[in-house]
Amino acid sequence: MSAVTELPPTMPATPGGRPATAPNKARFSAVWLWSTPPVLLLAAAFLYPLYLVVKQAVEGSPPDPSNPFKVTTSFSDTLKDPGTRTVVKNTIEMAVYSTAGCLVMGFLLALIIAFVPFPGARAVSRFVDVFLSFPSFLITVSIMFLYGRVGMVNHIVSSLTGGAHDTPVNFIEYSPWGIWLAELIYFTPFVMRPLLTAFSQLDSGQLEVAASLGARPGRVVRQVILPEALPALFAGGSLVLMLTMNEYGIVSFTGAKYQTLPVLIENFAKQQTNYAGACALAVINIVLSLALFGGYRVLLARMSGGRRAAVHA
Amino acid sequence: MLLYTRRAQRIAWAVFAFFFGLLFVLPFGVLVLAAFTRQWNGAFPSSYTFSNVTAAFHKDPLDGLETSLITALLSSLIALAVGTWAALALDAMRHRAGKTLIQTVFMLPIAVPSVVVGLALLVAFSQGPVLLNGTNTIVVMAHSILVTAYAFQQLSAAITRLDPAYEQAAASLGARPYYTLLRVKLPLLLPALTGSLALCFALSMGELGATAMVYSANWTTVPLRIYALDDRGHQFVAAAVTAVMMTITLAVLLVISRIRTRANYR
Numbered sequence: 001m002s003a004v005t006e007l008p009p010t011m012p013a014t015p016g017g018r019p020a021t022a023p024n025k026a027r028f029s030a031v032w033l034w035s036t037p038p039v040l041l042l043a044a045a046f047l048y049p050l051y052l053v054v055k056q057a058v059e060g061s062p063p064d065p066s067n068p069f070k071v072t073t074s075f076s077d078t079l080k081d082p083g084t085r086t087v088v089k090n091t092i093e094m095a096v097y098s099t100a101g102c103l104v105m106g107f108l109l110a111l112i113i114a115f116v117p118f119p120g121a122r123a124v125s126r127f128v129d130v131f132l133s134f135p136s137f138l139i140t141v142s143i144m145f146l147y148g149r150v151g152m153v154n155h156i157v158s159s160l161t162g163g164a165h166d167t168p169v170n171f172i173e174y175s176p177w178g179i180w181l182a183e184l185i186y187f188t189p190f191v192m193r194p195l196l197t198a199f200s201q202l203d204s205g206q207l208e209v210a211a212s213l214g215a216r217p218g219r220v221v222r223q224v225i226l227p228e229a230l231p232a233l234f235a236g237g238s239l240v241l242m243l244t245m246n247e248y249g250i251v252s253f254t255g256a257k258y259q260t261l262p263v264l265i266e267n268f269a270k271q272q273t274n275y276a277g278a279c280a281l282a283v284i285n286i287v288l289s290l291a292l293f294g295g296y297r298v299l300l301a302r303m304s305g306g307r308r309a310a311v312h313a
Numbered sequence: 314m315l316l317y318t319r320r321a322q323r324i325a326w327a328v329f330a331f332f333f334g335l336l337f338v339l340p341f342g343v344l345v346l347a348a349f350t351r352q353w354n355g356a357f358p359s360s361y362t363f364s365n366v367t368a369a370f371h372k373d374p375l376d377g378l379e380t381s382l383i384t385a386l387l388s389s390l391i392a393l394a395v396g397t398w399a400a401l402a403l404d405a406m407r408h409r410a411g412k413t414l415i416q417t418v419f420m421l422p423i424a425v426p427s428v429v430v431g432l433a434l435l436v437a438f439s440q441g442p443v444l445l446n447g448t449n450t451i452v453v454m455a456h457s458i459l460v461t462a463y464a465f466q467q468l469s470a471a472i473t474r475l476d477p478a479y480e481q482a483a484a485s486l487g488a489r490p491y492y493t494l495l496r497v498k499l500p501l502l503l504p505a506l507t508g509s510l511a512l513c514f515a516l517s518m519g520e521l522g523a524t525a526m527v528y529s530a531n532w533t534t535v536p537l538r539i540y541a542l543d544d545r546g547h548q549f550v551a552a553a554v555t556a557v558m559m560t561i562t563l564a565v566l567l568v569i570s571r572i573r574t575r576a577n578y579r
Contacts, residue, residue, distance in 0.1 A: 031402075031405045031406055031407070031408075031411075032406075032408075032411065034401075034402055034405060035399075035402035035403075035405070035406055035411065035415060037398065038395050038396075038398045038399040038402060038415075038419075039399065039402075039414070039415060039418055041395060042395070042399075042418055042419065042458070042461065043418065045454060045457075045458055046421070046422060046430070046433065046458045047418065047421075048437060049433035049434050049436060049437035049438070050421075050425070050429075050433045052433065052436045052437050053429065053432060053433045053436055056436060105332065105336070108328070108332070109329060109332060109333065111315075112325050112326070112328065112329040113329070115315035115316075116315055116316050116322055116325040116326065116329075118326055118329075124333070127337070130563075130566075131337065134515075134519065134559065135518070135519025135520075135521065135536055136519070136521075137519075137521055137536060137539070137540070138344065138519075138555055138559070139340060141344065141539070141543060141548075141551060141552065141555060142340035142341065142343050142344040142347075142552075143340060144548070145343045145344070145346075145347050145353075145548070145552070146339065146340065146343050150353075152343065152356055152357070155354075155355050155356040156356045159355075159356065184336070185336045185337065185340060188336065207315060211315075211317065217315050217316055217321070220315060221315070225315075242423075242424060245426070246425075246426035246427065246428075246522075248426065248427060248428050248521060248522035248525070249521040249522060249536070252521075252525075252540075253540065253543065261426070262426045262427075262428040262429075262522060263428075265426075265428050265429065265432060266428050266522070266525055266526060269432055269435065269526060270525070270526065275435075275436060278432055279432065279436065282426075282428075282429040282432055282433075285426050285429060286424075286425055286426070286429060289424050289425070289426065290424055
């Protein structure tokens with residue numbers, strides 16, 4: 001799932017022009033009272049269940065005398081398991097490679113839409129907006145038709161080579177590159193959206209001044225556009241990093257030869273009914289993605305305040 | 314403007330057309346093609362049919378569509394109510410720790426993988442006083458939790474962009490806070506409200522991870538049915554059901570965006 005079109009607003013430091021409310025005791029408690037219900041609701045529906053996941057992960061599952069076939073697991077068992085390590089490595093690797101691809105592709109496409117405008121550029125950027133609300137697994141389904149073992153590309157290639165190989169293209173089934181391609185397709189718009197916003201706020205006079213002073217396009221991109229786009233690029237990139245780490249649909253639709261944490265969690269819980277193991281993996285997954293998210297917030301806060309506006313606008 | 318010569322512009326457009334076509338247009342085209350395919354043994358389908366699309370309206374996929382629509386509608390309305398409330402509370406809150414608390418709690422469902430959201434509900438509601446495992450409530454609950462975070466995020470961004478002058482003017486004319494909220498703030502927020510309703514609806518329609526954990530046989534959403542069809546080798550019917558689902562989602566989004574345009578005239 002997932003489509004974030006806007007990044008979380010960083011703490012608004014009392015927006016300008018607001019009346020500084022007098023520290024009135026009655027009003028103060030009214031605000032707290034007014035804030036409690038939604039927080040309590042989410043706490044009961046989500047935070048408490050999340051706490052139970054952590055609890056079960058730490059406690060593990062005790063041996064059950066009535067059911068000798070029950071899988072007993074402790075947190076350290078799951079951590080030590082070489083299988084878990086491979087999956088954690090897969091998850092991080094896939095997220096990093098996909099994010100890198102999305103950043104390059106998103107920057108290139110947004111750059112052309114914004115600065116080499118063509119008729120229909122607006123329609124394309126509308127398409128990007130709509131694309132954000134498509135389900136992710138759809139991409140895997142369609143690239144199977146294209147690049148799968150019995151897909152379109154295989155038929156074309158083998159008819160060109162006269163059928164020398166049965167299936168010349170089989171990266172979808174036998175390598176992680178199919179997942180990478182699907183994630184590249186699905187998450188690139190998440191990088192493009194904040195970039196397009198940032199580019200639209202860039203004063204195009206700057207580009208013309210740079211060009212009239214003799215800067216070549218490559219230099220204009222490097223020295224004028226890139227510094228302005230950096231916060232947006234960074235924000236989009238860290239969001240995509242988190243979303244790719246948590247992605248389930250794309251990975252599970254390819255047939256799960258290459259497993260990531262979310263897929264393994266589902267497998268443990270639904271196929272093997274090993275809840276303790278699933279909870280342990282869930283804790284690992286949450287810690288990884290919260291670490292990324294926290295790191296992103298800290299880094300974002302360190303960047304110059306003026307530029308941040310461009311990301312959230 | 315970045316490129317000034319005609320030739321350089323043409324090259325840039327060609328690069329754009331190549332990648333955009335390869336990454337976005339081609340996958341969609343193929344999906345639509347597959348929805349109308351009877352047999353596909355060569356580079357292109359050898360015969361076409363409408364039966365996949367009609368199969369998408371038979372009992373099983375149709376049930377899924379109904380389930381998905383009800384789930385998406387309920388959860389996006391719940392998310393909108395809770396998310397807006399929390400965003401307004403965040404705005405009213407002057408206490409720093411309180412603000413951080415609300416932000417953290419409502420951002421968490423985005424940072425946590427959707428599969429884990431499902432797992433947490435499964436662990437919590439398969440035992441103890443509240444048993445929800447296998448009911449449709451748990452599916453709606455999972456969707457609501459996931460999309461509430463997005464509603465909250467969109468609404469709080471919109472509220473910080475709101476001009477405080479309107480609110481102050483209303484207050485200076487003697488309007489009580491709840492009157493200001495109902496008559497000034499919410500109408501001003503209407504475009505953001507419909508916008509996030511649309512986003513929540515679309516996200517819920519396509520949700521797979523959390524639903525895979527908590528669904529039951531009598532409450533199976535469309536994405537899971539597409540997964541099952543694909544798994545059993547009915548790829549073309551799966552493509553047709555996907556196309557029908559996307560058409561319906563887009564139609565609902567279109568209806569919601571019409572509300573938005575009318576709201577903008579106020």
